[in-house]
Amino acid sequence: MSGAYCLSQLSQISSTKILLKTSKFSKGVYVKAGATKYPTSCFCRNVQTVTYGIVNGSYVPTTSKTQQPDKTKDNASTKLESVGAFQKLPMVMPSVDILYSALRKAKRVPPTKGIANIAKRERNRGAKQLDALMKELAVPLREYTENFPKKKFLHPYERSLIELTLGDGNYEEVLRNVDALRKKVVCVGKERASICAKWCNSGQSLTKRDAEERLNEGLEKLEEIFKCEGKAVDDLLNVAKTLRAMPVVDLETPTLCLVGAPNVGKSSLVRVLSTGKPEMLKLVCNYPFTTRGILMGHIALKFQHFQVTDTPGLLKRCDEDRNNLEKLTLAVLSHLPTAILYVHDLTGECGTSPSDQFVIYKEIKERFSDHLWLDVVSKCDILQESPVIFITEDSNADHLELARYRKMGPEGAIRVSVKNGKGLEELKVRVHELLGAQMDRIQSTTSDEASPELVT
Numbered sequence: 001m002s003g004a005y006c007l008s009q010l011s012q013i014s015s016t017k018i019l020l021k022t023s024k025f026s027k028g029v030y031v032k033a034g035a036t037k038y039p040t041s042c043f044c045r046n047v048q049t050v051t052y053g054i055v056n057g058s059y060v061p062t063t064s065k066t067q068q069p070d071k072t073k074d075n076a077s078t079k080l081e082s083v084g085a086f087q088k089l090p091m092v093m094p095s096v097d098i099l100y101s102a103l104r105k106a107k108r109v110p111p112t113k114g115i116a117n118i119a120k121r122e123r124n125r126g127a128k129q130l131d132a133l134m135k136e137l138a139v140p141l142r143e144y145t146e147n148f149p150k151k152k153f154l155h156p157y158e159r160s161l162i163e164l165t166l167g168d169g170n171y172e173e174v175l176r177n178v179d180a181l182r183k184k185v186v187c188v189g190k191e192r193a194s195i196c197a198k199w200c201n202s203g204q205s206l207t208k209r210d211a212e213e214r215l216n217e218g219l220e221k222l223e224e225i226f227k228c229e230g231k232a233v234d235d236l237l238n239v240a241k242t243l244r245a246m247p248v249v250d251l252e253t254p255t256l257c258l259v260g261a262p263n264v265g266k267s268s269l270v271r272v273l274s275t276g277k278p279e280m281l282k283l284v285c286n287y288p289f290t291t292r293g294i295l296m297g298h299i300a301l302k303f304q305h306f307q308v309t310d311t312p313g314l315l316k317r318c319d320e321d322r323n324n325l326e327k328l329t330l331a332v333l334s335h336l337p338t339a340i341l342y343v344h345d346l347t348g349e350c351g352t353s354p355s356d357q358f359v360i361y362k363e364i365k366e367r368f369s370d371h372l373w374l375d376v377v378s379k380c381d382i383l384q385e386s387p388v389i390f391i392t393e394d395s396n397a398d399h400l401e402l403a404r405y406r407k408m409g410p411e412g413a414i415r416v417s418v419k420n421g422k423g424l425e426e427l428k429v430r431v432h433e434l435l436g437a438q439m440d441r442i443q444s445t446t447s448d449e450a451s452p453e454l455v456t
């Protein structure tokens, strides 16, 4: 293994790995869902947290103690992965490393023993070396295409992450390109090996020199193909790196998710609430964003472990106009069982007017009303007595609820400041209560599904 390869592999290991845990649950279970039976097994995975089945049209976590052989590998359109699939992606070698390692190995392949005739021995050596090169190049590519999960089998949260960060269809396209390269390598490799193995050409038997030439031509051809089209593998390597760096949420650990407009103080609060230093998870959005980060922290309280994370800020606009970072926030809230800490900045500092924040808040609250919820008004150290009204707004059009929101935030909201510490103790207590309630929810869901009706 080359040094370059080792380094590149190391760089692909994400810090978020620590969030994964080995599952106690088995896989490959059939859950009876109404009249329809859906297999929920997951392919090629031995680490799993919660599997998802489709029950009455929605994703429901399923667990079981029995095991079913994985007979449904190819036809299970309803097989769904648990979260954490990105941390289990195969390590991808850079294309140059695959190529040079394959060339080195192929060139060491000796001819079959006991061939006395020199020309024949050379032909045999050439054919074997070309065959070996073809295999050394094709095998890793096959492993990648087989072991990168099919998007449709992923947990909906991770499917959204793929679409939002790589762009719609790009994940599949990269895998298709890798497979096309593999097919080409196999086709050309076989063809060149058989040309090399031929003992004659137009009635003239091939000499040792002819065989050597054919071997070199074959090696060069395969090398050329791999050099020209190896970009597919490097694209896959980048895809793997990007996906491994994605925020991972363990579905069995209660998670507090901070939501609100941009710059309202979400990340600052994640830092305050985290015990230990939160990790910065880079969101490498190639289409069309540059690198952004999301803070992910952990809360250890009274022997319990919780997760806390912020989300990209939401603006006042309709879903069609939302950028991918905003869509990511919605994906987190739609697909993950998180408790929400909604942050309101009524100071006008964040750039989104309180009335716009009110509109966003109302929409999100309505949409995700089933989530456990806590509201905070941030930056109370600089909060003025008189409500902030942006010049562009018509304050006469205010209704009572908005006027109240501008002044106090939503009913029951806690006022906090990370600058002077006000309200933080109360916030921590309330957050702990909220996460405790979230834990109860998770446990009751798990025990509800601990004994699903099994169909064998």
Ligand SMILES: Nc1nc2c(ncn2[C@@H]2O[C@H](COP(=O)(O)OP(=O)(O)O)[C@@H](O)[C@H]2O)c(=O)[nH]1
Pocket (backbone or CB within 6 Å): 260, 261, 262, 263, 264, 265, 266, 267, 268, 269, 310, 313, 378, 379, 380, 381, 382, 416, 417, 418, 419, 420
């Ligand atoms: N005065 C004051 N500024 C704050 C407070 N919390 C956050 N900020 C500032 O508000 C800005 C945005 O904060 P940040 O946590 O990055 O917001 P996010 O975009 O919602 O994650 C930063 O400049 C913070 O220093 C606070 O309690 N008081």
Ligand SMILES: [Mg+2]
Pocket (backbone or CB within 6 Å): 266, 267, 268, 310
């Ligand atoms: Mg932030």
